[in-house]
Amino acid sequence: MYAYDEIDRTLVNERVSEFRDQVKRRLSGELTEDEFKMLRLMNGVYLQLHAYMLRVAIPYGTLSAPQLRKMAHVARRYDRGYGHFTTRQNIQFNWIKLADLPDALEDLASVGIHAMQTSGNCVRNVTTDQWAGVAPGEVEDPRIWAELLRQYSTMHPEFTYLPRKFKIAITASDHDRAAIKVHDIGLRLLKNASGETGFEVLVGGGLGRTPFIGKVIKPFVAGRDILSYVESILRVYNQYGRRDNIYKARIKILVHELGIEKFSAEVEEEWQAMRDSALQLDDEIVADIRSRFQYPGYQTLSDTPDELTAASADPQFERWLNNSVAKHQKPGYAIVTLSLKPIGGPPGDATADQMDAIADLADKYSFGEIRVGHEQNLALPNVAKRDLPALWQRLDELGLATPNVNLITDIIACPGLDYCSLANARAIPIAQELTRRFANHELAEMIGRLHINISGCINACGHHHVGHIGILGVEKNNAEFYQITIGGRADEGAVVGTLIGPAVPYDDVANVIEDIVESYLALRARPDELFYQTVERLGVEPFKERVYATR
């Protein structure tokens, strides 16, 4: 965990007091809604269909137990008793009153949590691998760099009014759990031939109306230069990014219109003019940030404790173990994913009671640490293997042990028409119906890893383009219709999925998905050929034929 010091705390408190004043000026009419809008967005406050929504940052997806308890408190005190974990390591509260917002933010500030820059045309919450610091084989803990970037981008005097929002993600593992290729800047931590830590830098990825996979702009930027390099990219974007059309304002469009060569030449020229500046990170500064991350005092434990062997006789436990528990850097420990995707439930929601209970379990079993991933699930990153059976019992009672991680019912969905004012169509009920159709865990296991992503409109908050199966809500003659894409991927092999044909009506979506899955089961070359691999091998035609044969 990163521990805020007096300096970080002061800034968060100053921000809350500024926002309190802004809300007051809005309520008194001194600020127009237009002037207030950007200010509230910059503090995570959206105006939705029914109410204001507060989006709170969970920097690089790491939460302490007291922080999670404070989230539960906010859900209970100011909202309707639950919160919604999003794909960008944020949590959203959907029913907060404007007049209550400063108090809610002040409560969160007391545990070092804030909502700064979770919206607006600024650098957003920097995200990373939810298994950072515990994943076997990672280059080093990417959160050190995420924290440096968080500090660097917080209230940046030059880059708070960019053409459009700006998202940075970092990964330090070969398997990219942070989806860096669909971010404005993607950073892959690596060591070069001489053992120096640095980054492969990607730029111009993004989804939305015009999806692009990020392109490599520089194969290696040393760690000490990363802030100046990022600043060069931001400066070129701030000056030349389009501001005439909101749909063309993301950096991906600038990179596309200029071409990556021209864009990188501009960045390089800018960088050469300023790389030897105060932005350079000397080793002591990096070491200082590193020293403020506290790591658990791991014990030397057996990797095959008796408790685990005994419990494995229970097939339910065994199923969960195989599905939701992953390997840890330290022998004797494991990473446990908590599925927020119960059959029939809205993806990513957690009640205040669940949050409190998870915080207690984190204290008891995970050195007080909780992680939030972009798949809208939580994780306990430091569980001793001998504790797994006891933990499973409790999670099961809490409804947090659905053994569907990475399976067809582990669906990523945006809020859609149930909450969002931009939506064309519902997303959550589609997810709920699909989880019911595939509720049988044996069936889901037989299908294997398959990611379904649902967005209620082209803004692509549910990342539908990069779902193995993507479902996009569109409007047709005032009715909800859905376009289906297949073959997308969000990881190191990121690709945008292919549309299979005309949109289908709301009531037929689950049937279409069933047809697609049935064709896959009939077509796959081997039981371990994953869905997206079959699509890669055969293309969309066979799936298309099957789906539209009877429609």
Added chain:
Amino acid sequence: MPLVKKGEIVADAYLHLGDEAEIPENDSALVLAARFLADPEAILNRGHSTGVIWPNNRDLDELVPYLGKLGVVALVFPTFRDGRAYSQARLLRERYGYKGELRATGQVLRDQFVLMVRAGFDAFDVRKDADADAFAATVKRYSVFYQPTGDGRVTALHRRMQARLAANTP
């Protein structure tokens, strides 16, 4: 629109000229970029101070040769949401060493004062009287800064290092 300098509302010493108005021989004048570039020497050699209003989509290269002779560079925020002039301001101060008055014009509102000061602005054509009155209090709102800019404020990273050094030196 009140002009704020050094935290106080002051009278504007510059005459703002449109494209047509005659350039006064014996008064300080603020002219638009295109007009200035048409004959820079003539305007600069009047013996009175000259300021230029520089649009936010025009490359600074054309302005750089004259920086030493200008009394004011006025950068423009067509709306407060358009942040291009922040980059121009930092470049003028930090790369081109411009020392004269750097004025923020356009939709200049209270909630952007801190950012503008940090980017190098030292004069503000403020939209609302209430915001101008609140200037001094508003810029004191923050005491922690994470990024190094030309305004010389010590960043959080360096404050921590200093604290560490102080703790280690007897």
